[in-house]
Amino acid sequence: MLSPERLALPDYEYLAQRHVLTYMEDAVCQLLENREDISQYGIARFFTEYFTSVCQGTHILFREFSFIQATPHNRASFLRAFWRCFRTVGKNGDLLTMKEYHCLLQLLCPDFPLELTQKAARIVLMDDAMDCLMSFSDFLFAFQIQFYYSEFLDSVAAIYQDLLSGKNPNTVIVPTSFSGQHRQRPALGEAGMLEGVEASLFYQCLENLCDRHKYSCPPPALVKEVLSNVQRLTFYGFLVALSKHHGINQALGALPDKGDLMHDPAMDEELERLLVQVPGLVNSATPEASCLPSRIPPRVGSPWRPLHHSRKVDAESDGSTEETDESET
Amino acid sequence: MAALPVPVPSVKMAAVEKRRPAVAPAASFTDNGRPSVSRAQAAAENEEDFLRQVGVTEMLRAALLKVLEARPEEPIAFLAHYFENMGLRSPASGGAGEPPGQLLLQQQRLGRALWHLRLAHHSQRTAFNNNVSVAYECLSAGGRRKRPGLDGRTYSELLKRICRDGEAPEEVVAPLLRKIQCRDHEAVPRGVFRAGMLTCFVLLDFVARAGALFRLLEAPGLAVADRRVGQAVLDTLEGALGAGDHTAVPACYLEAGSRLGPDSLALALDRAATGRRPSSPMSREEFLEKAAALFIAKVKPVG
Structure with missing residues (x-):
């Protein structure tokens, strides 16, 4: 439980190794930007929520790129957030282009640099045909390597x-x-x-x-x-x-x-629960959609339609170069 | 973001109240909202002032010192708990509304003391000692109807809470509590408090180790160990503990260590296992109780 080398490090190295000061500094910046909140809830509560969200990995949502890549924990958190937010793309079997994946990334991090997305796409596409379509899991794992390392x-x-x-x-x-x-x-x-x-x-x-x-x-x-x-x-x-x-x-x-990329029953349930509350989204497909454990949910009535655009027809014909993961697992 | 469904605490910041009776500067800042006009040097100075005035600077300094003192494996989680605890206690002690009842106050004190005690493992002796002092002060602070000082009842209650949270079976730790408890109305001096806390935490570690040892001994599938084997281990342990009988000679540690070494233990186990008579099984509780008894026998009773 106790890793002794931690105790032997000089103070400054210990703090640097665990990026304590990075987060403390960021906490103060956030606090200054949200002064209204602290007069309402108190400083201790503000810090509690900040550090709790760092632990949970939700602290990187909608933050600037420089912060997102500041620590390994932030990078891992961002990858997890990207996966959890958009795994339905993979579930629906949609194939997207590099630019479209970039748009998804920018939803979580508005100033995410295009260069990094391009580099990730090059891994999938082996450095050519940059306008090809990619499956979610191919892109995700390539992006993971490119972003984290x-x-x-x-x-x-x-x-x-x-x-x-x-x-x-x-x-x-x-x-x-x-x-x-x-x-x-x-x-x-x-x-x-x-x-x-x-x-x-x-x-x-x-x-x-x-x-x-x-x-x-x-x-x-x-x-x-x-x-x-x-x-x-x-x-x-x-x-x-x-x-x-x-x-x-x-x-x-x-x-x-x-293999487990699309498997997150708790999240699925939560999603379904939320969707039922949105009027007009789930209509005729409701009975189908409620029988959840199927790995590929019915395409009809999927709330993720907006992502699923007219290129779909192309995707099915010329997407043959990609690995479609649904068939594999 | 982690949304806490906690009822909104009092609008006044307790921390601010404590430090600065005048909340005015902070309030005027919040009225401005986020002034996009003054992103210049003035803003930077103002920000520093602001942080100092509302007590953020001081609060973070204290938190950082705690982190360095305890050197937790997960400093960020540590900080989250640290501030959570601080947030829990400030609205109650400084906030508006009627004062909490005596019983509630007592529980809060205990909770706070426990939290301080757990900040650092007892093997980090300096940090642990500091935290014990802080806990002692928490508990012995005077209140509206409470005279300053720590009484035996609170001290016993704290010991019980520590043992209960330590997940050691009650009958295992009960003998220790009997030994180091004080009478309800006795005043507990700082030295006794410190020794009691330390002993209690060490015993919990000891019981946890004994539990791990038992897991090695127990027959797979059955939750019991062979009595002869269990007894042989306990005897070896007793021999080792007996060797350093209250002498402060460092050599006794070496001797104890050698008695517990693989050779001597294996010999004892071997001897025990060769006896062919069938024996009754030994349960985990029994093993732990006997092992703890060896430890507790060494503890000097209070008073």
Whole structure:
């Protein structure tokens, strides 16, 4: 229960490690912005609600991007919020474009940068055809990796580029026996023949990176696992492998396993209960909708129609490149 | 956001009232609403003043000190509880309305003392000692009809609450309570209070460990352990505790440790298990009670 190293840290490091001051500062800012509230409810109650919502992860809703990405806990909370708010998109099997996912993100965080959404979409679409449709779960898991490990991935991209252009970011690299079979450093022009970089070399660089990285990075053991399965891989190949890795998802701890993504009976019940109260939304479909445990709710009468737009017809014909998750699980 | 369905507390902020009798500056600020005009330096200064005047600065300083003192694993949850507790007590003590009854006041005092006592684990001795002092002051503060000082009844009540919340079976801790309780109308000195609290928390930890030990011994599926095995463990424990009999020589800790080491325990278990006679089972309660008795035998009674 007691982790002793916590007690041995200097005060300042202990506070920094757990981002205590970040939240205290933010609490004060929020308090200043809501002075009317505190004269009504009292300061202690204001702080109670603030810190409780931080614990519950609801504190990031509708906040500015700089705050949302300020701590690992905030990032995880945002991912969870995004999943919980929009998982019905996945449930309905809707496929959306990058821009549409970006709109969803902006509903939760108005100044969410487009660049980050684009990067996530590149993982799903392997860096081409950026206007393609994506399934919710594909986008979510790619987005998770991109958003949570953003700084780490930037460094990885730089390393990858160095390796690709023949520069060696690490000076101490022993070529493995495998590399003898291929030509060691493919010149840029030969990319057609040998795509990507050699996995073991790549791993050595990443291992170094994880050691000195001050932001969060995925557990090195799992990165190794991802890279030990292949000989060569491309940057986007690596990101796809990371985003589909169960262990990394678990280590990150924000989202459930892919199979359970649409499964949240308590939330479903709550939703149904709320929907019944909204007149005009649930009409003829009510008897159907009340038999809840079915994994794919009836499409007719779904309140999430507005998201489900006219492109749907296209989606069903040319969405064949995507993995539609409903059939898998 | 976490919406609390709590009835709106008194409009006056109790915390403000305590510190500054004049609420006027804060009130005038809220009248302005959010002035978008003055986002300049004046605003920054005003904000600092504002925070100081309504007591936020002081409140956060105190909270931060508590965090550093207790070093909780989850500081944010700790802070949430910290402010919750503060919010619970301020409207009652400073707010308008009729004064709460004597009994309610007593319960509030107990709750507050318990909260302070639990802020830090007893192994963090400095923090724990500070919190014990604060709890003692909470309980011994004078009131309208209460003279300052802590009486035996309150102290016993607090001990009972700690044990009850510690999830130790009543019959296990009852002997301890009998030993360290004071008479209802006795005044409880600070030293006795501190020793009592510490003993009580240590016993709860001890019982929790004993419970874990029993889980290792119990036969899978059945909720009982073999009596011979259980007794052998208890005997070994007793031997180890007896070894350091009230001597302040550090060597006795080493000796106790070696007696509890895997070798000597295994030997005892082995000896116990070789006896082929069938034996009656030993229940968890019995094991805990006997283990706790070993501990309690070492506690010096009060008075």
